[in-house]
Amino acid sequence: SDDPLLSLLSSATEDPNKSPKETGFHQSTRTCLERIREALLHHRWQEASEYMACYPQMLEDPTNGTAQHYKELIWRLSTEILHHHPNSKMEDYNNIYERMKNSGVRHYLMICLEHSFHLMLNGHIEDAKRQLSVAESWRHGKESASQLQTTKLIQAYRSLLDYIIWCDKKSTLSDDHNQDMHNYFRQASVNLKEILRNPGVWDPFILSYVEMLEFYEDHSQALQILNDYAYDSNFPPNPNAHVYLYQYLKRHDCPDKKMSKGALKMLHLLVPSHELMLEYSSFLLQSEKPDIQKAFGVILEMLDFACWRDNLDVWKILPFLEDWKNAVSELMAVRKDWWPALHFTTFHASRDSAENPELMEVKASLTKILCPGRTQRFISQHFDKNKDMVLKKK
Amino acid sequence: MDEEVTAWYTEPCAQCSAVAWGVSDEGRFYCRSCHNVIERTREVVDPTVTPGSSRISTIGRGSRTKRSERGRLWMVCEGFQFILKNQADALLRLGVQTQFKDQVLCELWRLYLQKSDQAFTHTPVWSSQFKLKRPGSDSESGAASTYMTSETDGEMNLPSTAGSNAESYSDWSVFSGSVDATSYLSTQLKRGCGLMSMKKTLALIHIALTWSREPLTLSDLLRLVKEGHVPYVNAHEELPEEMKLEGKDSLIFRVESVPSHRAVHQEALKLILLLKLPAFPPISRQSLLHPALLSLRYLTDANLPDDLHPWLCRLMEHADMADQTLHTLDPSSHSVLPRYDVQTAALVIVTMKLVFGLDDHTEWDLSNEAGDQDDSGSVFSLRRWFRLLQAALIRAQDRRDRDLARKQWRSKKPLHMNRKEKYVMTKKRRIAEQLQLCFEKLSSRPTAAEPGSPSSFRFYWGGEDGADGPSMHHMKLGGAVTMKNDVLTPSNPTYWHPALKPCISRNCRSHYSEVEPTLPRTFIWLLKLFSFLLDVTPGYLYDEVLSVERRVFSDKSPLRRKTRTRAQTRTRARPGKPQRARETR
Numbered sequence: 001s002d003d004p005l006l007s008l009l010s011s012a013t014e015d016p017n018k019s020p021k022e023t024g025f026h027q028s029t030r031t032c033l034e035r036i037r038e039a040l041l042h043h044r045w046q047e048a049s050e051y052m053a054c055y056p057q058m059l060e061d062p063t064n065g066t067a068q069h070y071k072e073l074i075w076r077l078s079t080e081i082l083h084h085h086p087n088s089k090m091e092d093y094n095n096i097y098e099r100m101k102n103s104g105v106r107h108y109l110m111i112c113l114e115h116s117f118h119l120m121l122n123g124h125i126e127d128a129k130r131q132l133s134v135a136e137s138w139r140h141g142k143e144s145a146s147q148l149q150t151t152k153l154i155q156a157y158r159s160l161l162d163y164i165i166w167c168d169k170k171s172t173l174s175d176d177h178n179q180d181m182h183n184y185f186r187q188a189s190v191n192l193k194e195i196l197r198n199p200g201v202w203d204p205f206i207l208s209y210v211e212m213l214e215f216y217e218d219h220s221q222a223l224q225i226l227n228d229y230a231y232d233s234n235f236p237p238n239p240n241a242h243v244y245l246y247q248y249l250k251r252h253d254c255p256d257k258k259m260s261k262g263a264l265k266m267l268h269l270l271v272p273s274h275e276l277m278l279e280y281s282s283f284l285l286q287s288e289k290p291d292i293q294k295a296f297g298v299i300l301e302m303l304d305f306a307c308w309r310d311n312l313d314v315w316k317i318l319p320f321l322e323d324w325k326n327a328v329s330e331l332m333a334v335r336k337d338w339w340p341a342l343h344f345t346t347f348h349a350s351r352d353s354a355e356n357p358e359l360m361e362v363k364a365s366l367t368k369i370l371c372p373g374r375t376q377r378f379i380s381q382h383f384d385k386n387k388d389m390v391l392k393k394k
Numbered sequence: 395m396d397e398e399v400t401a402w403y404t405e406p407c408a409q410c411s412a413v414a415w416g417v418s419d420e421g422r423f424y425c426r427s428c429h430n431v432i433e434r435t436r437e438v439v440d441p442t443v444t445p446g447s448s449r450i451s452t453i454g455r456g457s458r459t460k461r462s463e464r465g466r467l468w469m470v471c472e473g474f475q476f477i478l479k480n481q482a483d484a485l486l487r488l489g490v491q492t493q494f495k496d497q498v499l500c501e502l503w504r505l506y507l508q509k510s511d512q513a514f515t516h517t518p519v520w521s522s523q524f525k526l527k528r529p530g531s532d533s534e535s536g537a538a539s540t541y542m543t544s545e546t547d548g549e550m551n552l553p554s555t556a557g558s559n560a561e562s563y564s565d566w567s568v569f570s571g572s573v574d575a576t577s578y579l580s581t582q583l584k585r586g587c588g589l590m591s592m593k594k595t596l597a598l599i600h601i602a603l604t605w606s607r608e609p610l611t612l613s614d615l616l617r618l619v620k621e622g623h624v625p626y627v628n629a630h631e632e633l634p635e636e637m638k639l640e641g642k643d644s645l646i647f648r649v650e651s652v653p654s655h656r657a658v659h660q661e662a663l664k665l666i667l668l669l670k671l672p673a674f675p676p677i678s679r680q681s682l683l684h685p686a687l688l689s690l691r692y693l694t695d696a697n698l699p700d701d702l703h704p705w706l707c708r709l710m711e712h713a714d715m716a717d718q719t720l721h722t723l724d725p726s727s728h729s730v731l732p733r734y735d736v737q738t739a740a741l742v743i744v745t746m747k748l749v750f751g752l753d754d755h756t757e758w759d760l761s762n763e764a765g766d767q768d769d770s771g772s773v774f775s776l777r778r779w780f781r782l783l784q785a786a787l788i789r790a791q792d793r794r795d796r797d798l799a800r801k802q803w804r805s806k807k808p809l810h811m812n813r814k815e816k817y818v819m820t821k822k823r824r825i826a827e828q829l830q831l832c833f834e835k836l837s838s839r840p841t842a843a844e845p846g847s848p849s850s851f852r853f854y855w856g857g858e859d860g861a862d863g864p865s866m867h868h869m870k871l872g873g874a875v876t877m878k879n880d881v882l883t884p885s886n887p888t889y890w891h892p893a894l895k896p897c898i899s900r901n902c903r904s905h906y907s908e909v910e911p912t913l914p915r916t917f918i919w920l921l922k923l924f925s926f927l928l929d930v931t932p933g934y935l936y937d938e939v940l941s942v943e944r945r946v947f948s949d950k951s952p953l954r955r956k957t958r959t960r961a962q963t964r965t966r967a968r969p970g971k972p973q974r975a976r977e978t979r
Contacts (some may be wrong), residue, residue: 024627024651025803032799046837053833054800054841056826060808060819062650078829087836095832099825 005076009037012073029058036077045085052081059103072107075100079114093118105140109150112138116157125164132158156195156205162188163208170215185212196225199234203244210248222248230263242267243276257283268298273305281317300331309343310352315362328369340371465571465638470578470646471512473637474590477629477647478503481599484624488848490608499602505669506598510588571640579645588668591646593653596626597661604723604731605674609682611735612655613928614850620652620929623848627652628805644809655736655930662731666723673724677734684721685710685738692742695927697783697855697862699774699869705884706745713945715741733938739924740938744946746920749874750776751886754914760886763873773872780916786853786862787923800841852927890914894944906933 013034022030032055039048055077058070078096082088097115101108112135119128135154140147166184192209196202206229213222226248230241246263254260264280277298284295299317302308332339344367352360406413407425414426424430482495507513570576582589590598596615603610610618619626630639630647639647653661679686689706693699710716723731750757761777808823810816834840855865876885892909910918910932921932921939928935 026650028798028801028803031795035796035799049833049837050839051799053830053837053839054802056829057802057804059822059826059829060804074829078833081833082836085836092832092836095828099828103822103825 004072005080008069008073008076009033009040012069013037025057025061029055029061033058033073040077040080043084045081048081049085052077071100071103075107075111090122090124108138108140109135109147109154113150113154113157116161120161125161125168129158129161129165132161152195152198155191156202159188159191159195160205160208163192163212166212185216188212193225196229199232199236201236201238202229203238203240206241206244210244214251219252230266237270239267239270239274242270243274246276257287261287268301272298272301273307277302278313278317296328297331300335303343304335304339306342310356310359312356312359312362315359315366318366319362332370344371465636467573468571468637469574470572470643471507471590473572473630473633473639473643473647474595475503476633476637477592477625478595478598480625480629480632481595482602485599485603485610485618488618488623490603490610491606494602494606494608498606499599502598502602502605502669505671506590506665509668509670510590570642571638572643572646575642575646579642588664592626592629592649593657594661594665595629596653596658597665600658600662601665601671601731604683607675607677607681607683609688609850611683611688612658612733613735613930616652616655616658617929618848621846621848627803628807630809631805631807639807639809641811644811648805648809650803655733655928656934659731659733666725666731671723671725673726674722676718677721677732678718679716681721683734684718685715685734685741688734688738689742691850692739692924692927694855694867695851695853696742696923697779697853697866698742698746699871700867701774701869701871702742702745702749705749706741709745709748709946710741713942715942715945735928736930736935736938737942739928739935740942743917743920743924743935743939744942747891747917748889749871749884749886751888751890752914752917752920753888753890754916756886756888757916760874767873772869774866774869774874779866780919782863782866783923784919787926789862790852791926802841891943891947892940894940894947896944904933904937906936909936 013030032051036048036051036055039045039051056074059074061070075096078100079093082092082096093115097111097118101111101115112131116128116131116135119125119131132154136151136158162184166181166188169181169184189209189212192205196206196209206225210222210226213219213225226241226245229235229238230245235241242263246260246267249260249263261280261283264276264283267274267276268280281295281298284291284298296318299314302314308314343363348363349360352363407415407428407430410425410428410430415423416426417423478499479495482499486492486495504514508515572578578589582591596619600612600615603615615624618624625632627649630643633639677683682688682691686707690700690703693702693706707716714720719729721732721734723729746752750760757776761775764773764775765777767773804823804826808816808819810819830841853862855861855863855867857864874885875882877883892913897905918932921935925932925935
């Protein structure tokens with residue numbers, strides 16, 4: 001399973017060491033672990049903590065080989081219990097994290113990271129940052145690949161914390177804070193720049209970096225990293241990257257529309273149902289040579305998704321497209337089996353008439369073009385309803 | 395006055411380079427010329443000591459403290475002697491008679507020392523090795539051999555060794571607190587073991603208890619050990635301060651388990667051979683170890699009616715098991731140390747089979763009849779009994795598991811093989827303690843289960859609060875027994891048993907696990923009940939039940955006079971393949 005705690009627990013309680021030759025000590029610790037597990041699964045937190053008090057003797061197991069495995073188990077079990085026990089305090093967390101960190105080298109970095117997350121989530125930003133700074137400079141023996149990875153994460157989060165502190169300082173802007181603020185920016189940017197060179201999904205990190213760069217008006221740098229983030233083929237495809245780039249360009253009224261359009265184009269390929277597709281279609285229509293066919297295609301692809309079904313803004317664009325009848329047949333041919341059922345059933349007709357009459361009007365006007373076969377039933381419903389309303393008015 | 399304290403310290407001051415130290419009120423050293431205070435402090439001096447005496451001049455060198463840390467010389471058997479003494483004292487506190495310790499155990503211990511050539515002999519094992527072990531030390535051999543051959547007097551006085559100049563052991567391979575741990579261990583491997591071990595202490599105690607005819611069976615003893623009333627796990631903590639345990643001593647004195655009934659019994663057999671004991675004091679019918687009386691205890695504990703006891707006694711007679719010679723160990727006649735507890739429990743089970751059938755049908759039919767016929771509630775119904783006991787058993791098993799889960803095994807004075815292990819383990823110990831404290835505080839509950847007051851009984855039956863259930867001891871057997879030819883016999887006419895012929899091969903252990911699925915569930919449950927009471931495995935008890943049944947149905951047995959025709963049995967008994975059989979009249 002994904003949850004490391006559950007997989008650790010299941011492998012520990014199915015320990016092949018449980019043989020008839022098991023020592024009394026192992027029998028005790030195994031029974032204790034089983035009871036902790038039962039208590040956890042049934043959400044009996046008080047009971048779990050009582051047994052957890054008896055379990056740490058497992059760390060002193062003289063058969064050393066098993067100790068490593070159990071350090072991680074104890075770390076994760078303890079934090080799980082602390083998460084849920086009503087009386088747990090911050091100092092308990094700090095205690096456990098500090099102890100388990102110093103219990104061995106294999107988990108040191110991960111525990112540091114988790115500890116600082118916990119501090120972060122509870123608002124102790126300075127403490128969280130301190131933890132990560134200590135961890136950043138920690139080295140032990142040969143650096144394994146996983147250590148390197150975790151160290152990178154630690155550096156990234158440390159920078160994120162610097163950014164958060166920078167934000168705090170910014171909000172209380174005064175002269176003596178300026179230099180301080182700038183320091184944080186510098187500290188953060190060094191690492192953030194580094195981290196953004198690694199392929200990955202770094203959304204919150206890049207946003208914070210860009211925000212800081214904007215504040216210091218370093219537009220070229222901001223644009224550079226946003227571009228790299230969006231277009232570097234080593235990075236996994238990330239629609240947000242294009243969104244960020246586009247939004248940045250829009251914020252700064254970038255004259256070069258090509259870049260904006262390019263970003264939206266990429267976004268369209270990745271997420272055709274994105275709300276920015278409305279803006280993309282405007283782009284397509286506003287250029288010197290409006291690409292009506294393309295725009296129509298974009299809108300249609302939006303309407304392929306049920307989330308836009310009742311959206312008037314999207315539907316309203318369609319009637320204003322001129323000379324689009326050529327495009328229609330081609331694109332609708334692909335969709336003729338399922339599109340009408342999505343939008344033009346009698347059910348839709350009655351519901352739209354009742355709840356969204358304006359939408360009904362627009363759709364009714366388009367029926368003939370989009371769904372020739374349906375016209376009769378769909379519109380007659382509409383006209384019938386209309387007739388009733390007209391009659392009522394009278 | 396300060397000069398006396400600071401005269402030997404000639405480091406120049408870091409600030410002004412003068413060598414003029416004084417001692418401040420708080421005991422810290424300070425430079426007289428620039429008043430710079432440094433870290434070094436005066437050692438706390440015994441206020442009764444007069445200033446100017448030679449003692450003060452050695453402050454800071456630390457040799458005195460080191461000497462008392464090293465303790466005195468001691469040998470492994472001394473350690474065991476202390477442990478046995480502590481175990482015996484614990485038993486005396488629990489009500490065992492004093493002659494168990496002073497007369498019996500003490501004598502057995504001396505006998506053991508003699509037979510294992512550790513003492514009371516002209517050829518002690520260790521004296522030459524003792525000399526060799528101590529390179530560069532004063533010759534201790536004179537003192538050592540005096541110790542070896544001297545007669546000690548009546549009490550368990552520890553023969554003391556001369557002097558206490560403990561030297562540092564430069565050779566870490568023989569690193570141990572005791573003098574002879576290494577040779578002890580290597581001899582243990584070689585001789586196939588007459589030498590005392592932690593497990594053997596229990597065996598020796600068991601032998602002494604049996605000799606003293608104390609009503610404490612082996613399973614009682616082991617239960618007391620598990621519950622912490624008799625020192626065993628971490629017994630080394632109670633050794634005197636001066637006996638330092640280090641290094642290889644950990645291999646001898648550290649235990650990770652309480653041994654099983656079978657294991658201790660085996661050790662006892664070996665010890666009896668080593669010690670060449672004469673015949674034991676006889677266990678007569680009046681003795682509490684004899685099945686006649688011991689069975690009363692088990693019947694009570696299991697909430698069975700007292701009326702079953704006469705049946706058990708009759709069965710004993712028929713199986714030729716009442717005689718005291720069966721229950722008295724006489725090594726010269728090759729009899730084996732009896733397992734009183736297991737044997738008696740087996741007798742109870744066989745009695746119940748006799749009366750109630752326990753074949754998954756008869757007992758329930760009898761219960762139905764009892765239910766139908768009896769309105770007063772004075773007739774014993776197995777069904778009612780089963781429900782009651784099952785509930786109590788589940789609760790008791792849960793409690794035992796809980797106590798097991800909470801049991802703390804690590805010693806307050808941990809033993810380590812070497813310095814490195816000590817360093818690593820001390821660090822782990824600190825972490826473990828911190829974690830434990832954290833969760834103890836969180837759950838507001840201490841870890842160790844409070845040791846309950848020791849009791850001979852696992853269950854309590856009666857009307858008061860806290861009882862496991864109502865008592866059924868007074869109930870009558872009712873329809874389960876009838877008069878036939880003026881003799882009271884069980885109404886149930888049949889008795890089933892698996893093939894009883896013992897396996898030929900000596901390596902054949904128990905067939906319980908193969909046979910268990912074929913046996914009636916009630917019977918298996920009863921095995922589990924009694925194996926819980928005695929804390930043995932069901933298979934172990936099952937083998938004893940078989941051996942009791944062998945006696946009952948042997949050719950010599952007067953049971954043959956009854957109309958049970960074993961010859962007509964339909965079983966085809968093959969060794970190693972027990973089958974169920976039904977004997978009919």
